[in-house]
Amino acid sequence: MTEQIMKGIARLLDSDTASSAQKTQLHPVLRLLGVFACILFCALSRNSIFVIGVIAVSLVRIAMLPPRRMAGVLRPVLVPVLLTCLVLLPSVFMGHPRTMLTVALKVFASASTLALLNESVPWKDITGAFAALRMPDIFILTLDMTVRSIVLLGRLCRSMGEAVSLRSFKGPDTARDGRSLVRRERDRTRRDAAGGLLGTVFIRSGMLAERTSEAMTCRCFDGTYRLYKKHKWNIWDAAYVLVLMVLAAAFFYTQSLII
Amino acid sequence: MTTIELHNISYHYPDGQPALQDIDLTLRSGNCYVLTGPNGCGKSSLFRILTGLSFPQSGTYTLDGVPITEKYLRDRANADAFHRRVGYLFQDTDAQLFTRSVEDEISFGLYQMGLPQEEINARTEQYLDRLSLSDLRARAPFNLSGGEKKRCALAAVLAMEPSVLIMDEPLSGLDEEGQDWITRTIRALKTPERLILIATHSGDLAASLADHTIVMDKTHRIQI
Numbered sequence: 001m002t003e004q005i006m007k008g009i010a011r012l013l014d015s016d017t018a019s020s021a022q023k024t025q026l027h028p029v030l031r032l033l034g035v036f037a038c039i040l041f042c043a044l045s046r047n048s049i050f051v052i053g054v055i056a057v058s059l060v061r062i063a064m065l066p067p068r069r070m071a072g073v074l075r076p077v078l079v080p081v082l083l084t085c086l087v088l089l090p091s092v093f094m095g096h097p098r099t100m101l102t103v104a105l106k107v108f109a110s111a112s113t114l115a116l117l118n119e120s121v122p123w124k125d126i127t128g129a130f131a132a133l134r135m136p137d138i139f140i141l142t143l144d145m146t147v148r149s150i151v152l153l154g155r156l157c158r159s160m161g162e163a164v165s166l167r168s169f170k171g172p173d174t175a176r177d178g179r180s181l182v183r184r185e186r187d188r189t190r191r192d193a194a195g196g197l198l199g200t201v202f203i204r205s206g207m208l209a210e211r212t213s214e215a216m217t218c219r220c221f222d223g224t225y226r227l228y229k230k231h232k233w234n235i236w237d238a239a240y241v242l243v244l245m246v247l248a249a250a251f252f253y254t255q256s257l258i259i
Numbered sequence: 260m261t262t263i264e265l266h267n268i269s270y271h272y273p274d275g276q277p278a279l280q281d282i283d284l285t286l287r288s289g290n291c292y293v294l295t296g297p298n299g300c301g302k303s304s305l306f307r308i309l310t311g312l313s314f315p316q317s318g319t320y321t322l323d324g325v326p327i328t329e330k331y332l333r334d335r336a337n338a339d340a341f342h343r344r345v346g347y348l349f350q351d352t353d354a355q356l357f358t359r360s361v362e363d364e365i366s367f368g369l370y371q372m373g374l375p376q377e378e379i380n381a382r383t384e385q386y387l388d389r390l391s392l393s394d395l396r397a398r399a400p401f402n403l404s405g406g407e408k409k410r411c412a413l414a415a416v417l418a419m420e421p422s423v424l425i426m427d428e429p430l431s432g433l434d435e436e437g438q439d440w441i442t443r444t445i446r447a448l449k450t451p452e453r454l455i456l457i458a459t460h461s462g463d464l465a466a467s468l469a470d471h472t473i474v475m476d477k478t479h480r481i482q483i
Contacts, residue, residue, distance in 0.1 A: 124359045124399065144359045148401050152353055211354030214312050218347045219368035219419065220339045227359070228366040228383060 025236045028121055028129035034244055035117045039110045041251040050254040051105045058112040065119070073119050077111040123147055128227055137225040145212070152208065153201055160200065164193045261288040261323060261344070261422045261454050263309065268318035270304055278304035280479045282318070288422060291445075291455040293465040296475030302458040303350070305475075306427050309456070310347040311338070322423075343372060346421030350428040352408040356400035361392050361411050364400050368419040382418050390414040390444070406437035413444065423454045430461050442467055 042051050062073050084107045088100040117126070127143045268282040278301045286292055294302050307313040308320060314329045321327065322341070332338045349355040358364045365386050369379040387393045390410045395403060400411050409429065416424070429445065430438045442464055449455060449468075459465060465472055474482040 124397075127359065145357055148357060148399070151401050208354055211349065211351060212357050215347075215349060215355040215357065217312065217338075218310060218342055218345075219415070220342045220371040222335070222339075222371055224370055225358075225367075226370045228362045228379075 025234060026240050027132075027233065027237045028125035029132045030237055030240050030244070031117055031121055032126065032129045032133070034240065034247075035113050037244060037247060038113045041247065042106050042109045045106070045251065046255055047257065048102060048105060049257060050251050051102075051109050053250060053254070054109040055105065055112065058109065058116060061116055062112065069119060073112070073115045077108060077115050080111050081108045131227055138223060140227075141225040149205060149208065153205055156204055157197065157201055160197050164190075164197065261452075262286070263423065263454065264319075264321045265308075266319045268305075268308065268315045268320060270301070270308060270313065270315045277301075277479050279308070279315070282481055284473070284481065286454055286456060288454040289451040290470040291449055291457070291468050292471045292473055293469035294456060294458045294473045294475065295460065295465060297477055300475040300477055301479040302475060303427055306347070306425055306456075306458060309423075309425055310345055311341055339372075343419060344421055345423045345425065346416040346419055348409075348412055348416050348424070348426040348429060350431055352405075352412045353401065355412045356408060356415075359399060360397050361400055361403070361414075362387060362396040364411055364415045365392075365418045368415060372419065382420075386414040386418045390417075405432040406434065406440070409433060409437065409441060413441075417448070422452060424448065424456070426455070426457045428458055428460070430459060430464055438464075 038054055042054055045051050062070055065073065081104055084104050085100060088103055091097070091099045124144075127140055127147075130143070131137070131140045263284075263286040265282050265284040268279055268284075269277070270279040271277050282305065294305070296302055304313065308315055311327055311332050319326055322344070325331070327341065332341060356364055358367055362383055366379050366383045369382055374382075387396055390413060392407075392410055392414055395407060395411075400408060403411060409432075413426075413429075426445070429441050433441060438461070445455065445457070445464075445468055455468075457464070457468065476482050
């Protein structure tokens, strides 16, 4: 669990580097709308042709990624797909195998487009896209500060976890009941340490919030939060709008096909 | 010309522990004051009072003759006018930096001041350049190194062009090169119109910048 959280934080940090910040020249709002349209069309689709088409395009894009990033995109996609298959497995035995296949494909298409968005657009641009969609300033500020708090408190957690691990030791495991007194004592100490760690993080998060609020007061915060950098529309944005139109046309065309 | 006057300021923490006792101080623009003293002597508490984040239980604090009280700062217009004049560089830069990118951090205060977009752009670019942050402009502040964070926080404060600049331990957490850089930058900030007040444990910084040195002791008083 902790490892997963740390990996998530690492991904956040990684998405902030200069090289990844220049991954895309497209307006993040368009990317967000594109993903939303894809998920909506997949959910509304009455046959598999459109969904398979979306999956094919997604797979082609994923295949162009370096292996490490490819794995980073596919791993979170496979989990909901497998879960969907597991939940819908009874429908196969009840004589409706297509149901499982259709839903699993839709889940795969939706999850893969989302994972690709997450992979190719830095978190800052995604929250910035909300601002361009006229979301309230305070909502964007809350999102940004949440990301910041997750990272800062995650680092604190990691440091404290390392400090705890440096002070713990491995005792002998030989005992009649399989767990020696030393080991039980060690487990108890670790549980206490984890509790202390969580408590400390909670207190520190309160302090951090208080200091931040003071820093905002010192800079005359009045509830306004505007983003400095404005994206300039370019030829790639126009091309992407065309792609979105093709996507919509493909959806309506495939719905007219009878399979 | 800016003048800060403190008369008989005393401040206690909520648990009753004294933080400041009978502080009398007059600070004038055109000077750089360096505040030194042992840990826990009340330097940060004094700074919190000077920046309007805390209020003394007794005594008066005036800025150009205007008493700065809780009631006075409760008025939005007064608070804005006060915070435009008094810039505060926190010791903990992680708490001070809260936006998505370095450029947003610098422009944040400028938007709050209601400046025209052209001026916001001009000042943001000016301070990005002046504090050598242009290459880091798109980076999230929490991902920067200690020295870069300090520069970013300083740029965000300076962009608002305050006449009073208060810095709490500006050298903390910096390597030698970073300390030199900050010292040179602060020296360049000394102008006849600006009042600079710095809390530090660094003798070198005090020696190289201070026009006046203020020493606090463990009794939470200013040594005479």
